[in-house]
Amino acid sequence: MFPYPPYWPQQLLLPTIDTYRDPGVAIEILDAQGHIRYYSEGDTATSIPLSVATRQAVLAGQPPILYTTNVDDEHVRVEALPVRAPLGNSEDFVVNPDGTLAHGGPIIGILLVAKSLNDIDSALFLLKTLILLSGLATLVGTLVISWILATRVLRPLTGLVITARAIAASTARGTRLGNLSQRVHRHGRQDEMAQVVDTFNSMLDSLESATQTQRRFVADASHELRAPLTTIQGNLAFLQRHLSELPPEEQRTMLADAHEETLRLAQLVEELLLLARSDANEDRSVTAPEEMVVAEKSTSLQPIVELDHTVLQLVRQVRRRLDVEGSQVKLEIGHIEPVRVRGDEESIRRTIVILLDNALKYTPGNNGANTGCVTVSLKRKGTQAVLHIHDTGIGIGPDDLPHIFERFYRADRARSRQGTGLGLSIAQTEVERLGGRITAESTLGKGSTFSVWLPLA
Numbered sequence: 001m002f003p004y005p006p007y008w009p010q011q012l013l014l015p016t017i018d019t020y021r022d023p024g025v026a027i028e029i030l031d032a033q034g035h036i037r038y039y040s041e042g043d044t045a046t047s048i049p050l051s052v053a054t055r056q057a058v059l060a061g062q063p064p065i066l067y068t069t070n071v072d073d074e075h076v077r078v079e080a081l082p083v084r085a086p087l088g089n090s091e092d093f094v095v096n097p098d099g100t101l102a103h104g105g106p107i108i109g110i111l112l113v114a115k116s117l118n119d120i121d122s123a124l125f126l127l128k129t130l131i132l133l134s135g136l137a138t139l140v141g142t143l144v145i146s147w148i149l150a151t152r153v154l155r156p157l158t159g160l161v162i163t164a165r166a167i168a169a170s171t172a173r174g175t176r177l178g179n180l181s182q183r184v185h186r187h188g189r190q191d192e193m194a195q196v197v198d199t200f201n202s203m204l205d206s207l208e209s210a211t212q213t214q215r216r217f218v219a220d221a222s223h224e225l226r227a228p229l230t231t232i233q234g235n236l237a238f239l240q241r242h243l244s245e246l247p248p249e250e251q252r253t254m255l256a257d258a259h260e261e262t263l264r265l266a267q268l269v270e271e272l273l274l275l276a277r278s279d280a281n282e283d284r285s286v287t288a289p290e291e292m293v294v295a296e297k298s299t300s301l302q303p304i305v306e307l308d309h310t311v312l313q314l315v316r317q318v319r320r321r322l323d324v325e326g327s328q329v330k331l332e333i334g335h336i337e338p339v340r341v342r343g344d345e346e347s348i349r350r351t352i353v354i355l356l357d358n359a360l361k362y363t364p365g366n367n368g369a370n371t372g373c374v375t376v377s378l379k380r381k382g383t384q385a386v387l388h389i390h391d392t393g394i395g396i397g398p399d400d401l402p403h404i405f406e407r408f409y410r411a412d413r414a415r416s417r418q419g420t421g422l423g424l425s426i427a428q429t430e431v432e433r434l435g436g437r438i439t440a441e442s443t444l445g446k447g448s449t450f451s452v453w454l455p456l457a
């Protein structure tokens with residue numbers, strides 16, 4: 001039999017408390033006034049703090065209260081539960097699934113169960129340290145990888161910048177194109193950056209070769225212009241000094257020479273102007289891919305030229321000139337088909353005249369037993385009009401043939417004839433501007449055939 005509540009036994013034996021105690025767990029039982037009545041082994045009498053509010057809340061029958069506090073500098077989690085007195089007999093104890101009494105006598109005390117949080121705290125500390133360290137390692141790793149990637153990606157760009165700056169610095173005065181022989185290294189790469197570097201290098205290749213060509217052209221032009229000027233200057237100076245002593249025949253010859261040289265000079269200047277103009281037109285028509293489309297459209301907007309009419313008309317004109325000059329070279333008309341092309345008629349006429357003049361110039365009237373002959377024919381081949389100008393002249397050697405379209409190039413055998421070495425370059429530039437091309441076939445001593453290919457209208 002239990003005494004009726006409220007009561008508190010003088011001696012309460014609770015062997016099971018210590019039996020179930022874990023290491024780091026302390027248990028205390030307090031009476032309603034908050035005095036410690038029992039405590040588990042190893043616990044100290046003043047160990048687990050309990051605020052007045054919590055004590056009153058537990059005594060008022062509220063559900064178990066959990067709080068965190070410090071005991072002797074140790075971080076602990078405490079659960080405060082009410083201790084009820086039995087009502088009379090043991091059957092009155094009905095235990096809830098959570099371990100509390102479903103009903104019983106009045107609350108006579110408080111059970112405090114404290115569990116040290118040291119393990120959890122140190123595990124948390126370890127976890128925090130690990131997270132911090134791994135975060136730091138990730139950060140450092142990311143920085144290092146980004147740095148490596150950035151340097152790898154940017155190294156060729158730095159090369160580009162340095163090279164471009166070096167070229168810009170050496171051309172700063174605008175008077176000469178700087179050291180274009182510099183190239184950027186790819187550093188063994190195969191990616192998009194390598195493509196950028198390759199494109200930059202090939203742009204430098206083109207610029208370098210264009211600059212060299214231009215320098216050579218200026219040097220050649222100066223040389224070609226100086227030669228007739230020297231003759232004119234020399235002849236006139238000689239005539240001025242010795243006019244009275246010279247026989248009239250010699251005076252006439254010297255004047256005729258000077259006059260001929262002025263004609264040559266005039267032709268040279270005329271051809272140089274033509275080339276400069278063609279280059280300027282070419283620069284305007286071929287600049288960027290989008291503009292090429294515009295250029296193609298503009299070619300299609302050009303007037304239609306009846307090429308067969310133009311050819312026949314030119315042949316008639318040249319024949320009249322040959323008659324006047326008493327030339328023995330025959331100018332024949334071969335197979336001529338009616339053909340229409342688009343383009344500037346003046347350019348087309350200039351090209352045909354250059355080729356006809358060359359064919360006649362390099363074809364001796366009397367070539368041994370055979371009379372020199374130039375034949376002009378015009379036909380369609382697919383979408384192209386092809387104009388052939390065939391001659392039975394001196395021909396061009398295989399060493400010279402690849403160079404005849406270069407500016408100022410003249411084969412040695414041609415040196416005895418008048419010429420500037422610019423005619424074929426002009427013809428080629430004009431034809432290419434019309435979207436066509438010129439080809440040449442030749443056998444030394446037998447003759448040559450120049451073919452002009454132009455797209456049909």
Ligand code: ADP
Binds near residue numbers: 393410
């Ligand atoms: P040129 O004023 O010397 O004729 P071109 O540019 O017209 O200059 O021709 C370049 C060179 O090509 C000539 O010097 C000549 O050696 C050669 N050539 C051109 N046309 C013929 C041809 N029909 N027969 C033989 N050689 C030719």
